[in-house]
Amino acid sequence: MSRPFILGLTGSIGMGKSTVAKMFDRQGVPVFDADAEVRRLQGPDGALLPAIEAAFPGTTSSQGVDRAKLGASVFADPAALARLEAIVHPAVRAARDRFLAEHADAALVVFDIPLLFEKGGADEVDAVAVVSAPAEVQSARVLARPGMTARRLAEIRRLQLPDAEKRVRADCLIDTGTSLAETEAAVAELAARLATQRR
Template identity: 60%
Template sequence: MSATDQPRRPVVLGLTGSIGMGKSATAAMFSARGVPVHDSDAAVHALYGPGGAAARAIGEAFPGTLTPEGGVDRPALRAAVLGDPEQLARLEAIVHPLVRDESRAFLARHAGAALVVLDIPLLFETGAEARCDAVLVVTAPPEVQRARVLARPGMTEEAFAAIRAKQMPDAEKRARADFLIDTSRGFAHAEGEVERIVEELVRRGP
C-alpha cells in the first residue's frame, strides 16, 4: 500500500480553557455539527462511579473517600487532596492514565471521522497537546470568569482559588493556542468561530 493509499485518520483538535471560560458550551457547538467529542470530565465521572475503574484504586489510596455503593465521594476526595500537592499528584497518577485509555478507545471508535475533539480541561498541564494536531483555547476576561464560577451552586472563593492554582494561567494557554474563542462575545460569535475552525481543519487534514 502506497503512502497515498493509507487510510486518512481524523484531525484531532484539543479543546481546553480554564474554569468558567465556556468550554462545555463550545464543545456542544462542535457536537451539534456532528463532530465527535470526547469529554474528559464525563470520562472521569464514569470512572468514579460504582464499579468504575478508578473507584477501587482511589478508595485504597484515600481511605474514607468511597460511598456505600462503591463510587467516589467527591466532597470527601476533594477534602483529602485540597491544598496538598503530594496527595493531588497521587490522585492524578491514578486517574490520568485511565482517562488517556478512554481517549484512545474513543479515537479508535471514530477512526473514520474527518475531525474529532478531545475536550480536556488540563490539556497543557498533562502534556495532552502532544496527542493533538491543533489546540483551541476558550477564554474570557477575568471578571467574566469570576462571575460565572462564583454563580455555580456550592462554589466558594477557596474552592475557586484552589482550582485556579492547579490550572495554567489563561494568558499562557492563549499564547500556546492555535485557535482562540472569546466566549464573552456571545454565542453567535462563538458559533461562527466554531464553524470556521471546523471548515479549516477538515480542509487542512492531519
C-alpha cells in the first residue's frame, strides 16, 4: 500500500522554518506542526496536564502549562528534561501518526520538527529539508524577539545541532537569507519535485 512522501522540515532558531512551513501549506502540502501540537497538549484542558503536574508540581493551572515555570524546572537539568520528554514525545508521535493516516492520499506531507536531528527523528522521514540563513541574519531575527537576550540565544544554540552540521546532513537546503519571493519559489519547486516520489 502506498503512502505520502514524508519530508522532515527542520532548522535552528531564527532560520525561518515557520515561514517555510506556511509556504508548503500554501502549496497545498499538509504540514504537521510538532510545536503547535505540544502547545495544544499543554494548553487549557490539554491531555498532558495531569502527567506534567504530577512530575513537576506547580507548573500547570487551568490555563495550561506555565511555560516559564516548567522551563525553569527542566532547562538546565538533563534528567528533568528527559522526564518531560518521556511524557510529551509519545503523545506527539501518536498525533503525528493520526495526521499521516488522515492524509494518506496526499502525494507529499511535511513533518515540521524543530529538533529533528537532535532527537533522532531523521530516520523516520524520507528526506530532510534544513532551513538556513547566514548567522548574522539568524541573530538579528532572534534578538528582535521580545525578551530575548544574547545569553539566552547562546544557550539555545548550545542545545541545538550547529547549523553547519545540519546543512551537511540535509537532503535539501532551503535558504531564507534571500528574499521571501525567492524562498517561496524554491519551496514550490521542491514541493512539486517531491510530490512525484510518493512511496
